[in-house]
Amino acid sequence: MPAQSMDALVALAKRRGFIFPSSDIYGGLQGVYDYGPLGVELKNNLKAAWWRAMVFERDDVEGLDAAVLTNRTTLKYSGHEDTFTDPMVDCRECKSRWRADHLEGDKCPSCGSTDLTEPRPFNLMFKTGVGPIADDENFAYLRPETAQAIFTNFKNVVDATSRKPPFGIAQIGKAFRNEITPRNFIFRVREFEQMELEFFVPPGTDEQWHTDWVEERLTWWEDQGVPRDRIELLHVPADELAHYSKATVDLMYHFPHGVEELEGIANRTDFDLGSHTKNQADLGIQAKVKENTESNARLAVQDPDTNAWQVPFVIEPSAGVDRGVLAVLNEAYKVETLENGSERTLLSLKPHLSPIKVAVLPLKRNHEGIVAKARGIKQMLQALGLGRILYENTGNIGKGYRRHDEVGTPLCVTVDFQTIEEDDSVTVRDRDTMAQQRVPVAELAEFVKKALQA
Numbered sequence: 155m156p157a158q159s160m161d162a163l164v165a166l167a168k169r170r171g172f173i174f175p176s177s178d179i180y181g182g183l184q185g186v187y188d189y190g191p192l193g194v195e196l197k198n199n200l201k202a203a204w205w206r207a208m209v210f211e212r213d214d215v216e217g218l219d220a221a222v223l224t225n226r227t228t229l230k231y232s233g234h235e236d237t238f239t240d241p242m243v244d245c246r247e248c249k250s251r252w253r254a255d256h257l258e259g260d261k262c263p264s265c266g267s268t269d270l271t272e273p274r275p276f277n278l279m280f281k282t283g284v285g286p287i288a289d290d291e292n293f294a295y296l297r298p299e300t301a302q303a304i305f306t307n308f309k310n311v312v313d314a315t316s317r318k319p320p321f322g323i324a325q326i327g328k329a330f331r332n333e334i335t336p337r338n339f340i341f342r343v344r345e346f347e348q349m350e351l352e353f354f355v356p357p358g359t360d361e362q363w364h365t366d367w368v369e370e371r372l373t374w375w376e377d378q379g380v381p382r383d384r385i386e387l388l389h390v391p392a393d394e395l396a397h398y399s400k401a402t403v404d405l406m407y408h409f410p411h412g413v414e415e416l417e418g419i420a421n422r423t424d425f426d427l428g429s430h431t432k433n434q435a436d437l438g439i440q441a442k443v444k445e446n447t448e449s450n451a452r453l454a455v456q457d458p459d460t461n462a463w464q465v466p467f468v469i470e471p472s473a474g475v476d477r478g479v480l481a482v483l484n485e486a487y488k489v490e491t492l493e494n495g496s497e498r499t500l501l502s503l504k505p506h507l508s509p510i511k512v513a514v515l516p517l518k519r520n521h522e523g524i525v526a527k528a529r530g531i532k533q534m535l536q537a538l539g540l541g542r543i544l545y546e547n548t549g550n551i552g553k554g555y556r557r558h559d560e561v562g563t564p565l566c567v568t569v570d571f572q573t574i575e576e577d578d579s580v581t582v583r584d585r586d587t588m589a590q591q592r593v594p595v596a597e598l599a600e601f602v603k604k605a606l607q608a
């Protein structure tokens with residue numbers, strides 16, 4: 155069973171140092187969160203798992219890490235200046251603002267009044283001044299999606315790598331949206347991260363690739379501990395599609411607050427490359443694009459058979475890192491009643507996602523021999539390159555086990571008198587089963603490697 159409520163996750167995240175409200179000591183900043191000591195590890199591990207699957211394990215994807223600050227013209231031709239809006243209403247009674255499509259029964263969620271303004275479009279992009287003479291004309295946007303820089307770098311990447319469709323460009327990074335009503339913890343925030351792949355394919359093969367990518371992504375989420383039966387597929391209705399999309403399948407996950415989008419997989423057609431291209435007329439672009447007089451590039455490839463220029467179609471799996479963290483935490487969160495009637499909370503995270511892989515605990519805080527041995531074991535395990543190994547000298551092993559259950563550490567290694575006086579073995583305790591076994595230090599590295607692969 156996943157967590158029963160968002161409150162349980164929020165409390166655990168704060169208590170154990172996963173996620174904090176940002177600018178907390180000054181009352182916070184709505185829709186902005188900071189990742190703490192364990193949150194940064196979990197998030198990095200999730201991003202690394204995505205990068206491994208998307209870039210390292212495939213031979214048809216290249217990586218990119220582009221800037222957040224984005225030339226205004228990019229977001230003019232991408233369509234975001236005109237269409238990246240949500241409908242906003244004001245309550246005339248209490249002066250609060252709401253997203254019109256989030257209202258229940260056309261009532262103000264704050265005061266209950268029905269005296270609301272007509273919905274009007276509100277552009278979600280953040281603007282920022284660039285240089286000393288920032289004014290209404292001289293500004294840049296904070297990117298609202300990482301995707302656009304992949305499109306504007308398309309020619310650079312093709313020239314540098316000689317790639318031909320089908321191939322993809324992957325990117326992980328921050329995106330910013332001035333959400334009218336950020337809510338549900340890290341689900342809807344104003345600063346977040348995306349893991350996006352733009353996969354360029356020959357026109358005509360796009361629908362098959364779209365289907366294939368939906369399957370790929372479901373398998374990947376399953377590998378992160380988010381099973382298929384907790385994700386519903388939503389084929390987005392035509393009248394709700396983003397301006398660039400011909401078809402979108404949303405992966406709708408059972409979050410604690412409801413079934414909502416974890417990832418969107420869109421068929422963006424040739425809209426984006428076409429929109430950012432000069433001299434579009436002879437390229438046979440299928441999407442409806444604005445004439446582009448400002449680009450200096452032709453974002454197209456030559457058909458290997460006919461030599462004709464062609465604008466590839468794009469399939470885009472786009473996942474939110476923060477929503478991923480929330481889903482993974484939710485699935486891993488468990489409360490168990492033990493035989494003696496007490497309760498334990500544990501995060502049953504997949505080992506590759508656990509912030510701490512192994513905690514090494516000396517039985518006695520001030521015992522020189524035990525402490526030195528434990529430090530040595532920490533260093534030996536750290537050198538294996540499996541992730542963070544924590545040496546923790548509190549002297550209370552029982553409490554240590556409970557704490558590490560709660561933060562998802564798969565293994566605890568305890569160094570005691572038997573280790574240093576008798577047989578050079580340690581106690582290894584398993585998070586999920588709570589089983590303990592003696593393992594010779596000489597075999598510990600292999601034991602840990604095997605256990606963490608499971």
Ligand code: GAP
Nearest residue numbers: 299301341342343346416417418472473474477
């Ligand atoms: N490039 C396509 C794109 O940006 P999107 O559906 O608007 O599509 C993709 O966003 C993913 O980014 C979503 O599925 C979600 O996981 C995440 N996301 C979008 N807005 C978010 C927000 N305000 N807070 C947290 N995550 C968000």
